[in-house]
Amino acid sequence: MFKRIRALIIKELQAILSDPQSRALIFMPVILDTALFPFAVTLDVQNNTLAVLNRDSGPASIELVQRFSRAEAFTHYLVLNNDAEMRDVIDNEKALLVLYFPVDFSRKVERGDAATVQAIIDGRRSNSGQIALGYVETMIESYNNDRLSAEGNTIPSIITVRHWFNPNLNYQYFVLPSLVAVITTISVLVITSLSIAREREQGTFDQLLVSPLTPRMIMIGKTVPAILIAFIQSAMIVVAAVAFYGVPFHGSLALLSLSVFCYALAIAGFGLLISSICATQQQAFLGVFTFMMPAVLLSGFASPIDNMPRWLQLVTEADPLRHLIVIVIVKAIFLKGASAPFVFNNLWPLLVIALVTLSAADWMFRRKIA
Amino acid sequence: MPEALVQLDHLSKSFPKSEKAALEELSARIVAGKVTGLVGPDGAGKTTLMRLMAGLMQPSTGSITIKGLDSVRDSVALRELVGYMPQKFGLYEDLTVEENFNLHADLRGVVGRDRDQEFERLLRLTDLTRFTSRMAGKLSGGMKQKLGLACALLGHPQILLLDEPGVGVDPISRRELWKMVRELVSQEIAVIWSTAYLDEAELCDEVLLLSDGKMLFNGEPGELTSRMRGRCFQIREIEGSRRQVLTRVLVCPEVLDAVIQGQSIRVVLRRDSDKPDLTKIDAGAHANWASIEPRFEDAFLDVLGEKPPGKSPLAEQLTNLPRDGATVIEAKNLTKRFGDFVATDNVSFQVIRGEIFGLLGPNGAGKSTTFKMMCGLLQPTSGTALVTGIDLKTSASEARQKLGYMAQKFSLYGNLTVHQNLMFFSGAYGLDGKEQAEEVGNMVRIFHLDPYLKSSADSLPLGFKQRLALACAMMHRPDILFLDEPTSGVDPVTRREFWTHINSVVEKGVTVMVTTHFMDEAEYCDRMALVFRGRIIAAGTPDELKAKARNEAHPEPSMEDAFIELITRDHHEQN
Amino acid sequence: MNKTKRALQGISWRRLRALCYKETLQIFRDPSSNLIAFVLPLIMLFIFGYGINLDSGAIRVGLLIEDKSQEAHRFADSFYGSRYFTVVPAHSRQELEQELTDGKIRGFIVIAQDFSRDLQRPENSAQVQVVTDGSEPELAAFVENYSRGAWQGWLSQRNLALGLAAPGQVDVEPRYWFNSSAESRNYLIPGSITLIMTVVGALLTSLVVAREWERGTMEALLASPVTRTELLLAKLIPYYLLGIFSLLVCVAVAVFVMGVPFRGSIFALLLVSTLFLLTALGLGLLISTAMKNQFNAAQLALNLAFLPSLMFSGFIYEISSMPAPIRAVTYLFPGRYFVTCLQTLFQAGDLWPILLRNCLLLLLSGTILIALTAHFTRKRLD
Incomplete structure (x- = not known):
């Protein structure tokens, strides 16, 4: 047999x-x-374009924009001047995410009020958008922390994340x-x-x-x-x-x-x-x-x-x-x-x-x- | 001399992948009002020539001129002149007869009242009126062929190319087809009919005989056949084994060809040779010579000049089996139904050891279904199929170890080499090591497979495929051989060589069961059953069957005559 | 151009109509083409609608609270309350590590023993540790993001409660255009329709020409006065109509059964689908014309149509994030243009600038494929 x-x-x-x-x-x-x-x-977001519409020209927004432009997730950087450009950039998929700084952004930050930056995301690609948003949030958080320490305040709590088996x-x-x-x-x-x-x-x-x-x-x-x-x-x-x-x-x-x-x-x-x-x-x-x-x-x-x-x-x-x-x-x-x-x-x-x-x-x- | 409709001028065709030319330096002229036969075995180049004439291929060198038009340059204009029925008839099996017909009518611009008239004319000609709404796939081979012909005839072509229209069609339908073609020819159409059956050549007005891409003969078939007059004989009233006599006849140097015809042996002599001495052949005291009419096949063999061998080295390998007269194969009331279609209807027969038993019948008659039930490949609806008293369906593999099986179209592993095929089949039958190597070596020697050992089975010439298939079926030295259409499409010399092997192994006591639609081949059988519409309509020795069919029109009926007579008779009885 | 003109002039509408009619009859009589055209698309649509989901549901995470204080529990509640997590409480770190290794949880959160003490002390920061299972990178990223979110939320709440407005904290307010709830189904479904249409278009046509060769009917057609253009058109038109029908069924199921919004116009949908089907059918016909047997044709169609449309059309994996050479490869697959068009049509509406640009690219690839097919369509057998 x-x-x-x-x-x-x-x-x-x-x-x-x-x-x-x-x-x-x-x-x-x-x-x-x-x-x-x-x-x-890859469900990572890399080589993407970040567009910024900055209505504010104060130091806070400028510093943030500079931090973003150094980030790895975004290799291209677009400066927008008005809403029409913002619409065009999103509609035609030129950028995944647009950061919008309102007029009084820096003023609020300096006054110590809570300031909000808007992240406009292309919902057609909401998954990548969410991941990109994650990067933005992490950067904003580190900006906040830096400001806190700069003013001599300690951060009440810190969170550390480790990925086992596949650290990166x-x-x-x-x-x-x-x-x-x-x-x-x-x-x-x-x-x-x-x-x-x-x-x-x-x-x-x-x-x-x-x-x-x-x-x-x-x-x-x-x-x-x-x-x-x-x-x-x-x-x-x-x-x-x-x-x-x-x-x-x-x-x-x-x-x-x-x-x-x-x-x-x-x-x-x-x-x-x-x-x-x-x-x-x-x-x-x-x-x-x-x-x-x-x-x-x-x-x-x-x-x-x-x-x-x-x-x-x-x-x-x-x-x-x-x-x-x-x-x-x-x-x-x-x-x-x-x-x-x-x-x-x-x-x-x-x-x-x-x-x-x-x-x-x-x-x-x-x-x-x- | 009538004007040539088709003129072949030093026509050659070769394909990039093969060294040998498919057609070599062909020159011929084909005229209207005649049936021109394109005759030759498989691989002779018939289909290539057909396609060249239909403008579907481009000649490598030389040219084809049809009514003054070049087959390449004017191929568009030619389509209106030429009707072409490819092999397998080119029908859409999932369309009805009428839909197929309408499609071709539209393609050929037959519209309006013209179409209605044509439709009526062709339906009448082909007798398909009752079947207009039937799917083409559900038609019988003969009806498919008629429909294919009708489609090719649309738009009144002047040249009709029919590529192997006789394949897969029973003798009755074949005769009807010839009648239709004759009618067309009388309307000054040129019909070109390609065929591998040499007996069809005799019905043609003109013949182009092809072999290996070369033209061996061009002219009236009778002209070639008549050269053989005076060289064809039958040895009658043979005593003893006619198979042993055949072997002795074949080794005589004077003999060009010899085949068994029932109890007689048909002999063709070489040019300018005398009949060999009957005592030398040892055919018995009453044996005598009778002069008979030559056939086209005789002429073909004469032109080729090759002679089939008389002795089979294959049989020399085998040991003698006891001739105990035991029943080896038995079918008892075998019935197979597919839905409400009865493929095999209450079939019974017995085959005893050392006998060649044939199932003869047209395609679709049910012989393949019966055959498959005998080998255990199909479950009978009722009845039993026994081989050496065992039902192969339920048997252990040891019972099947005693069988050799050669399937239709030589089911080899096409992408494996010859050697790999031999190794596999011997391995599957449990040979290994030294024994296996020895047996494979034997087969290579016996069948002259040496030059092809490393070639894939697909690339072999058909004759060698058949040899390889037989080698694969015989390596384990079976007691029983099942052969399903073992020689279809193979040239006459190879076919004779094959039967030499079969005859010799039968002499050793091997039992053979064979299906065939070649009437010639049926003559080799000791006994046979004629299968038609699922039933055995007649059984007996070839001579008995012929005797049954004897009537005034055919005092000396051939196997084909007998076949047609018996079927027609049966048909009348049934209705 | 001249060549095209000449080819079109030779067309006989009678022959073309007859061939199209024949093809249509064959489609409806062949169970396997019905299966590919009608059943397979719906199966695939349901798999994409319900099976493939890039929005995280509730991920199982472990939680170890070493600190028994109220503060720690309040923090833990922000995890229990999250709709993104199913929290499994644990008693020891070892237990969590084992479960993570076994794949029973996708991550765990450890609230350290001195959490509440450190929270009070200005010189220390309270430690929260998150560990994820990196072997599922996508889920690991979700765990990270949602943990940070939960932590952030807890922190702001706490600050608010204590009146500890930190100086000038910045936060981000995300706004999703077109797909405000950021549901993955809303963009996966349009994307999957691309995959379905590629499979339907290419698989169906990849078999039909090869089948005519195998059954010997092609030879009969070639010997008739039919021209190459007619043969090609007679294969394109019926399968195009079949494809459009199958597409409309998919869109209808997506919109009315699955509730995916459709904001574009039917006209625009038909326009882009027509152009895309041209490429899909062109690909199938090209494969079919180049291969003479069904087996090879089908295998090649599968390799060219199915896997690449899944990987390279950008509906699951973001094309812009791929390295440049792979990005270059994606341009070869017309699927990516159709994905963009469909996602735009479904979620944003008729944004003509982006639609037209992609239509142009579709037209280009369709023309190339069909021209190649025409080139390979033999009117001869040698």
């Missing part, structure tokens, strides 16, 4: 790796995505471990489901069924190569993450491998299930797409799971992508050096998913053929 499965596995790997085009389809996305996405995925909130620390899951998902699905559909269309599937190979052996013969490819891709991403992007790797490689294995198994289950239902490549493709799109979008890759409504969070429990790799395991192994008990604790749902999907696929195959 082992000999036969080995023959299947070798055949599958040869089919994937000896054809230049399918080889390219396996490895090019890994290379391109690891090269581009870590830079594209570097988004690349987040994206690269997530990519391990996103990229392997695509190739495992393609290898398991599309390649079976292709064998069906080309008639080789019948050839396999007539041979002494059992449907279960054929399933193993599709799953093992998919897992191997997933390992190669993961290794490429992990190496790139550590060597080129400097993402810290605190955990154990063995635990990571074990996690990737269980994950690939779960995804292969979905792939086989799709292929057991589909007769043609087009159907399999649509099936893969319909599975993959929500799986990626709801995985926490595009936005945090914590922000989803409760019922949807429950739905994502069935999404292997979310569940175990993106949110918990890989990042935990990379950044937190997660311990074995922690990994095992989070691994079992994956195994449950794998068990359910694989046995469903097994059942479908038997039903269809038998």
